[in-house]
Amino acid sequence: MDKDKGVYAIVQFSETESIQSALSCVEHKMKGLKVRVKPREKKEFKLIPKKKNDPQNLQQVLNRLTPELCQQASVDAQMKYIVERFQLGENEKKARSLLVQLLQEVFVEFFPDSQILPFGSSVNTFGIHSCDLDLFLDLENTKVFQAQAKSSTEQAVEGVPDDGRSEDSILSDIDLSTASPAELLDLVATILIRCVPSVHKVHAVSTARLPVVKFHHRELNLQGDITLNNRLGVRNTRFLQLCSGVEERLRPLVYTIRYWAKQKQLAGNPSGAGPLLNNYALTLLIIFYLQNCDPPVLPTVDQLKDMACEEEECEIEGWNCTFPSQPIAVQPSKNTQDLSSLLSDFFSFYAKFDFASSVISLREGHALPIVNFLSQAKEDETMQEENPTKAHPHRPKLGPLNLLDPFELSHNVAGNLNERALRSFQKECQEAEKYCRSLQYQHKSTKGKPWGLLRLFTPHVDVQHNKPEQLTIDIPFKATSLPEVLRDEPHVAGDAFRLPWFQKVCSSVEVVLKTVLKCHVDAPKEGLCREDAAVDAEDMETTSASISASLNDSTESVESQNEATPSSAAVVGAKRPLSSGSDSSVSPHGKKPRLAKRRRPQIPPWTCVQKHVVWAGRRKVRRELVKDADCKPEGSCVELESQVTAYIAEKEPELREPLEFKVQLLMVGGTESTRALLKLEPSSDKAGVFQDFFHFLEGFLPKMVETVLQKEGRQA
Ligand code: UTP
Numbered sequence: 001m002d003k004d005k006g007v008y009a010i011v012q013f014s015e016t017e018s019i020q021s022a023l024s025c026v027e028h029k030m031k032g033l034k035v036r037v038k039p040r041e042k043k044e045f046k047l048i049p050k051k052k053n054d055p056q057n058l059q060q061v062l063n064r065l066t067p068e069l070c071q072q073a074s075v076d077a078q079m080k081y082i083v084e085r086f087q088l089g090e091n092e093k094k095a096r097s098l099l100v101q102l103l104q105e106v107f108v109e110f111f112p113d114s115q116i117l118p119f120g121s122s123v124n125t126f127g128i129h130s131c132d133l134d135l136f137l138d139l140e141n142t143k144v145f146q147a148q149a150k151s152s153t154e155q156a157v158e159g160v161p162d163d164g165r166s167e168d169s170i171l172s173d174i175d176l177s178t179a180s181p182a183e184l185l186d187l188v189a190t191i192l193i194r195c196v197p198s199v200h201k202v203h204a205v206s207t208a209r210l211p212v213v214k215f216h217h218r219e220l221n222l223q224g225d226i227t228l229n230n231r232l233g234v235r236n237t238r239f240l241q242l243c244s245g246v247e248e249r250l251r252p253l254v255y256t257i258r259y260w261a262k263q264k265q266l267a268g269n270p271s272g273a274g275p276l277l278n279n280y281a282l283t284l285l286i287i288f289y290l291q292n293c294d295p296p297v298l299p300t301v302d303q304l305k306d307m308a309c310e311e312e313e314c315e316i317e318g319w320n321c322t323f324p325s326q327p328i329a330v331q332p333s334k335n336t337q338d339l340s341s342l343l344s345d346f347f348s349f350y351a352k353f354d355f356a357s358s359v360i361s362l363r364e365g366h367a368l369p370i371v372n373f374l375s376q377a378k379e380d381e382t383m384q385e386e387n388p389t390k391a392h393p394h395r396p397k398l399g400p401l402n403l404l405d406p407f408e409l410s411h412n413v414a415g416n417l418n419e420r421a422l423r424s425f426q427k428e429c430q431e432a433e434k435y436c437r438s439l440q441y442q443h444k445s446t447k448g449k450p451w452g453l454l455r456l457f458t459p460h461v462d463v464q465h466n467k468p469e470q471l472t473i474d475i476p477f478k479a480t481s482l483p484e485v486l487r488d489e490p491h492v493a494g495d496a497f498r499l500p501w502f503q504k505v506c507s508s509v510e511v512v513l514k515t516v517l518k519c520h521v522d523a524p525k526e527g528l529c530r531e532d533a534a535v536d537a538e539d540m541e542t543t544s545a546s547i548s549a550s551l552n553d554s555t556e557s558v559e560s561q562n563e564a565t566p567s568s569a570a571v572v573g574a575k576r577p578l579s580s581g582s583d584s585s586v587s588p589h590g591k592k593p594r595l596a597k598r599r600r601p602q603i604p605p606w607t608c609v610q611k612h613v614v615w616a617g618r619r620k621v622r623r624e625l626v627k628d629a630d631c632k633p634e635g636s637c638v639e640l641e642s643q644v645t646a647y648i649a650e651k652e653p654e655l656r657e658p659l660e661f662k663v664q665l666l667m668v669g670g671t672e673s674t675r676a677l678l679k680l681e682p683s684s685d686k687a688g689v690f691q692d693f694f695h696f697l698e699g700f701l702p703k704m705v706e707t708v709l710q711k712e713g714r715q716a
Pocket of ligand 1 (some may be wrong): 122131134234237278
């Protein structure tokens with residue numbers, strides 16, 4: 001039925017002939033009234049691509065903001081203006097709350113005693129005009145109701161009257177205590193479709209971490225999500241509300257940073273799932289940064305717990321969710337920084353943050369070493385093996401960015417992020433940090449030019465990969481590729497894990513270049529960092545050992561010829577203590593080295609030669625070699641990739657002139673994300689193929705190195 005106006009219905013037939021006979025009837029009547037019956041029109045559905053995140057569209061929105069932002073007196077005023085401009089207005093809040101009320105009335109008809117509770121941006125004080133409406137349909141009381149109704153029906157049979165409420169309820173068709181989440185979602189979807197005016201585009205997504213029914217409200221032009229199991233979401237929304245109430249600088253910061261992240265395409269996955277940060281995760285990153293300011297702007301979650309009184313104690317699904325209900329219970333911060341400096345310090349904080357080795361904990365207010373989590377995972381595995389039937393604690397899914405939910409400590413809220421998304425986030429933080437040091441950020445232009453936040457908000461455009469400085473390949477640290485011996489060691493923290501990892505990466509890069517891609521690799525026999533230590537290129541073990549020897553001997557290592565970014569710090573050889581966040585700006589003798597020249601463990605450049613176009617047509621060759629190529633994605637198997645190269649080398653003619661290039665390996669970490677950097681530079685490229693080879697390596701090498709590391713780990 002058309003639930004809005006009740007003027008039409010769509011009838012679906014199970015057999016085509018029935019349609020024919022219905023249509024052949026000259027006149028249809030229903031309860032004495034004429035009914036017009038016609039075949040359903042089949043309209044072509046055109047997919048209109050969403051323009052929301054198109055850079056041009058983002059620029060247009062920014063253009064509309066420009067005059068107002070330019071006129072503001074200071075960056076602080078600009079940030080407050082951003083809140084004014086984007087926050088939900090009173091009417092919008094009212095409309096949302098009326099819709100919640102309407103949904104409540106409908107659902108309670110079908111699910112007696114159920115409750116519909118809003119959470120997320122509509123109510124967490126960070127909502128913007130177009131934000132979605134997140135709802136939790138709490139059926140706990142309905143389950144109790146149903147259980148009671150059931151037992152009273154049984155008694156009624158024996159002569160006890162029931163209260164009659166369950167008679168017409170949809171509950172008679174479904175047992176809430178045994179129904180699967182998918183069945184419940186379907187039921188909710190059906191109720192929305194049939195009974196809530198203006199609600200359309202309803203569909204259930206039961207595969208999400210939290211299964212959800214999505215809908216759209218036509219009149220309010222509002223996207224809504226209903227989940228059935230999200231008490232924690234409602235509670236963490238209360239936590240965000242509390243933080244806003246405690247610290248008035250939080251909202252301008254969150255609105256500004258969310259807008260910056262949107263413009264740079266760093267956060268907000270349009271379809272819900274995706275590799276970018278979600279807004280909740282971004283907000284938690286801001287709160288974590290504020291906990292780490294000096295003095296702190298916000299207390300840790302553990303400190304908040306201690307400020308709560310007995311009545312405020314709260315536990316949900318076994319997680320402690322206690323915090324004060326009123327901001328008044330929290331002491332104001334001693335930090336007096338203004339908004340503009342808090343914003344620029346946010347960028348500096350994450351520009352240098354070592355994501356690879358950290359698990360961010362808002363509960364404790366500091367980063368926990370990732371190696372602690374690895375040993376926990378190992379313990380879990382052992383426990384599971386010993387006692388497979390027992391329920392074991394869940395551990396967060398580790399990834400490039402590890403950000404623990406403040407309450408559900410087994411949930412990494414940034415677990416969906418991929419390497420690329422994290423790299424973009426950190427790179428944009430570095431760019432923003434640089435910009436915030438400029439006069440353009442700090443001072444209003446007297447000539448009406450864009451200043452302050454405006455340049456920060458310029459939409460992200462994809463940069464071409466042909467600039468010379470981009471001939472660098474990153475191999476990010478992955479905890480799983482740590483040597484086994486270190487993974488088993490529960491207390492290895494700080495920098496001690498990086499060096500052995502880097503050694504393994506160097507060896508693996510060599511294996512990929514030599515064995516997989518059939519390059520000739522000439523690694524200097526003498527001297528790594530001091531240019532006098534040996535690398536036996538034939539033998540991975542020896543390579544690893546000699547790299548280690550050389551790196552450990554690198555106290556007097558040559559200064560990096562490859563310019564380090566001013567903010568980057570070296571992780572130094574083992575002769576000096578490997579303390580966390582070590583900064584080599586202080587020399588072993590306590591003297592400052594020359595400005596902006598930092599040391600990093602590095603080995604002397606390798607000279608490599610490639611004679612074949614081993615990057616061209618690999619996918620096709622791979623498909624030919626393996627029938628079911630889907631099972632073996634690119635870079636997932638050393639033997640197969642070696643065969644692919646051998647095949648190309650045999651079938652394709654040699655390059656008219658071999659490509660010669662240098663590879664320089666460097667290790668980064670401590671005050672920035674732990675990773676190995678490979679700098680590639682052509683020394684002879686008469687065939688003009690270096691760019692193509694480099695682009696291929698950019699994607700191929702990190703995956704392949706990972707595969708080699710894992711293979712080696714398994715063999716060990
Ligand atoms: P969102 O990431 O959608 O945040 O998560 P948001 O503030 O509502 O922003 P937009 O405008 O809709 O994008 C919505 C809520 O879902 C819960 C949190 O309560 C969050 O406020 N949530 C989200 C979690 O509990 N855990 C998560 O990992 C993600």
